[in-house]
Amino acid sequence: MDFRGRHVVVTGGTGALGTAMVAALLERGASCHIPLYVSDDADRFPYRSHERVRLYASVDLSDQTQTDSFYSGVGPLWASIHLAGGFAAKNLKDSAKENLMAQLDTNLVSCFLCCRAALAAFGPDGGRIVNVAARPALEPRTGAGMTAYTIAKSGVAALTAALAEEVARDGVLVNAVAPSIMDTPANRKAMPKADHALWPKVEEVAATILFLASPENAVTRGAIVPVYGRS
Numbered sequence: 001m002d003f004r005g006r007h008v009v010v011t012g013g014t015g016a017l018g019t020a021m022v023a024a025l026l027e028r029g030a031s032c033h034i035p036l037y038v039s040d041d042a043d044r045f046p047y048r049s050h051e052r053v054r055l056y057a058s059v060d061l062s063d064q065t066q067t068d069s070f071y072s073g074v075g076p077l078w079a080s081i082h083l084a085g086g087f088a089a090k091n092l093k094d095s096a097k098e099n100l101m102a103q104l105d106t107n108l109v110s111c112f113l114c115c116r117a118a119l120a121a122f123g124p125d126g127g128r129i130v131n132v133a134a135r136p137a138l139e140p141r142t143g144a145g146m147t148a149y150t151i152a153k154s155g156v157a158a159l160t161a162a163l164a165e166e167v168a169r170d171g172v173l174v175n176a177v178a179p180s181i182m183d184t185p186a187n188r189k190a191m192p193k194a195d196h197a198l199w200p201k202v203e204e205v206a207a208t209i210l211f212l213a214s215p216e217n218a219v220t221r222g223a224i225v226p227v228y229g230r231s
Helices: 016-027 039-044 064-072 097-121 147-170 185-190 202-213
Strands: 007-011 031-035 053-056 077-082 127-132 172-179 224-227
Touching: 007 016, 007 097, 016 031, 016 202, 064 097, 077 097, 077 202, 097 127, 097 147, 127 147, 127 202, 147 172, 147 224, 172 202, 202 224
Parallel strands: 007 031, 007 077, 031 053, 077 127, 127 172, 172 224
Antiparallel strands: none
């Protein structure tokens, strides 16, 4: 998969999955543009000084003006990969409207605004969009105890399928992955007794996203691809 000369946005690019994603893209020649919500994230990012990485400080992707401004500075865009999001587990009876709105802003609104801005930044040959849903978006019963999160990620899945149909004739292919619990340091710390060997590795999830975002993907659109590993 050849990304030489291609510009790629990776939201959430300094996280565990994002770091694996950026590594795979750089290995194949891409130039990566990474918006930061918390500027301190750059300090621990291993590719912060790479010649084909550009970090953008203090970008709130749930704000339309900030998102549009960020994308307008990227240049001719080939792919937009939306890893930014957030998780919160809370029973519905203990939740308030603010908990739902926080999950919607973090996961769905940010994805919607990034998709919208990416479409304006693509060149005449189209491009690729890859979103991140979650297992509860495909299997809502597994979202018990995290209803607000499940609603938001289900919205990402629906957005992906609808937008894929809307822009296919423009040469833009839109897909999503739906991970189960990924093997990250934070998840291991939160669930120390789980069988971590069964969880999908971030490098494995990144490999699936890489193909969906690549020029070699010429036909797949509207897919919500399960990336569950053996879990």
